[in-house]
Amino acid sequence: MSKFSEWFHKILEEAEIIDTRYPIKGMHVWLPEGFKIRKHTLKILKEILDQDHEEVLFPLLIPEDELAKEAIHVKGFEDEVYWVTHGGLTELNKKLALRPTSETAIYPMYSLWVRSHSDLPFKYYQVVNTFRYETKHTRPLIRVREITTFKEAHTVHADKEDAEKQVNEAVRIYKTFFDELGVPYVVTTRPEWDKFPGADYTVAFDTLLPDGKTLQIGTVHNLGQTFAKTFDITYETESGEHEYVYQTCYGLSDRIIASIIGVHGDEKGLCLPPAVAPLQVVIVPIIFKEGKEEVLSFCKDLEEKLKNQGNIRAYLDDRDIRAGKKFYEWEMRGVPLRIEVGPRDIQNGEMVVFSRYNLNKETVKFDSEKLVQDINNLLDDITGKMADKSWKSLNKNIRSVKSTDEALEQIKGNKGIISFNWCGESECGKDMEEKLRVDLLGVQYSSKEDEICANCGKPARKITLMAKTY
Numbered sequence: 516m517s518k519f520s521e522w523f524h525k526i527l528e529e530a531e532i533i534d535t536r537y538p539i540k541g542m543h544v545w546l547p548e549g550f551k552i553r554k555h556t557l558k559i560l561k562e563i564l565d566q567d568h569e570e571v572l573f574p575l576l577i578p579e580d581e582l583a584k585e586a587i588h589v590k591g592f593e594d595e596v597y598w599v600t601h602g603g604l605t606e607l608n609k610k611l612a613l614r615p616t617s618e619t620a621i622y623p624m625y626s627l628w629v630r631s632h633s634d635l636p637f638k639y640y641q642v643v644n645t646f647r648y649e650t651k652h653t654r655p656l657i658r659v660r661e662i663t664t665f666k667e668a669h670t671v672h673a674d675k676e677d678a679e680k681q682v683n684e685a686v687r688i689y690k691t692f693f694d695e696l697g698v699p700y701v702v703t704t705r706p707e708w709d710k711f712p713g714a715d716y717t718v719a720f721d722t723l724l725p726d727g728k729t730l731q732i733g734t735v736h737n738l739g740q741t742f743a744k745t746f747d748i749t750y751e752t753e754s755g756e757h758e759y760v761y762q763t764c765y766g767l768s769d770r771i772i773a774s775i776i777g778v779h780g781d782e783k784g785l786c787l788p789p790a791v792a793p794l795q796v797v798i799v800p801i802i803f804k805e806g807k808e809e810v811l812s813f814c815k816d817l818e819e820k821l822k823n824q825g826n827i828r829a830y831l832d833d834r835d836i837r838a839g840k841k842f843y844e845w846e847m848r849g850v851p852l853r854i855e856v857g858p859r860d861i862q863n864g865e866m867v868v869f870s871r872y873n874l875n876k877e878t879v880k881f882d883s884e885k886l887v888q889d890i891n892n893l894l895d896d897i898t899g900k901m902a903d904k905s906w907k908s909l910n911k912n913i914r915s916v917k918s919t920d921e922a923l924e925q926i927k928g929n930k931g932i933i934s935f936n937w938c939g940e941s942e943c944g945k946d947m948e949e950k951l952r953v954d955l956l957g958v959q960y961s962s963k964e965d966e967i968c969a970n971c972g973k974p975a976r977k978i979t980l981m982a983k984t985y
């Protein structure tokens with residue numbers, strides 16, 4: 516296990532995010548703290564999607580014949596499907612699959628729902644659990660057999676251009692979402708051999724974890740008409756003809772939580788962006804024998820004000836234990852802001868604020884009138900600075916190379932992502948993957964005209980990224 520991997524497991528346990536002791540491999544329990552982070556994260560996502568998507572909920576089970584209908588798609592998932600074969604003691608005459616993803620559950624219904632051009636576009640999404648019998652080493656939130664938080668959107672369009680537009684729109688949605696979490700990303704078009712089974716092409720988001728490996732955190736697929744033809748999804752055009760629709764789908768999983776934890780955390784533990792932190796502010800009274808009551812009642816007022824007037828998730832920690840012990844615990848749990856108040860602070864009209872992300876302590880003026888606004892400003896400032904910090908760290912770890920030898924050297928000496936010119940040929944790309952023992956993430960954009968492929972020397976057409984991946 517790498518150092519990061521050890522750190523990740525330890526923090527999931529210590530901060531009470533996930534309990535991994537459930538007696539099925541790759542299936543875990545969300546604990547209250549973890550569930551709150553998940554809830555706040557989903558709230559942000561749903562607020563963005565709900566602007567022009569509708570939320571729906573499909574059954575977990577998919578009949579075998581529907582799952583098998585799209586040949587390429589089923590080939591991509593056949594090793595990973597869990598099957599329900601019995602109802603009680605009776606063997607079912609049609610096996611039922613636990614959804615590994617929901618195209619084959621949703622599209623037979625789309626075929627019933629889509630009628631006329633005036634029905635389009637359709638933009639539906641759901642947040643559900645999906646099941647995949649992973650044969651690789653499982654890891655909580657990263658590689659699991661029950662994905663507990665699978666957000667999948669499935670859109671239907673009258674023409675190719677509108678579907679293209681939706682792919683770009685989905686990329687914009689995911690950028691907005693990850694920006695709110697301060698999680699940095701690279702966006703690439705996946706190579707042919709790594710696209711979603713059944714898709715025309717796949718655009719993916721990857722972030723970089725501290726051990727130098729990338730984690731795929733979101734994907735957007737242009738499905739073209741493949742599924743429309745398989746599931747007979749047609750619409751009547753204005754002139755009365757019947758045409759197949761164009762489709763897209765895009766998904767996120769529990770890995771969004773893994774990325775928040777992995778990207779922002781440090782040796783002291785979790786470091787949560789205010790938007791998803793179960794507690795945004797913790798108030799620790801600094802108590803001496805003298806003036807104890809005054810300090811406690813001052814802190815109580817502070818808590819009430821932040822909660823009631825500011826709608827800030829604040830908590831007064833008045834437990835009868837040493838302040839140092841409280842600091843340690845809240846730092847480990849990643850609370851973005853800590854306020855300390857002692858008798859002298861009250862006298863001086865001040866308070867001490869501590870920012871978790873940079874471990875910086877400062878004394879600020881206490882202004883009762885402006886308190887809520889001051890704290891909100893501090894939280895906003897933290898949000899922005901956390902994003903800056905994580906983007907800097909990602910950009911610092913993308914290195915451009917001119918040859919395979921140089922790439923090899925970089926991979927040995929440094930962690931992170933390699934960027935290079937590529938001819939775009941599958942054979943050459945796979946050859947590089949093998950030589951460097953990394954994965955080709957995909958194409959970022961077109962090369963300048965006079966560049967050559969770092970591997971084979973042919974004219975290059977694409978700037979491409981490679982990394983060790985999860």
Ligand SMILES: [Zn+2]
Nearest residue numbers: 938943968971
């Ligand atoms: Zn090449």
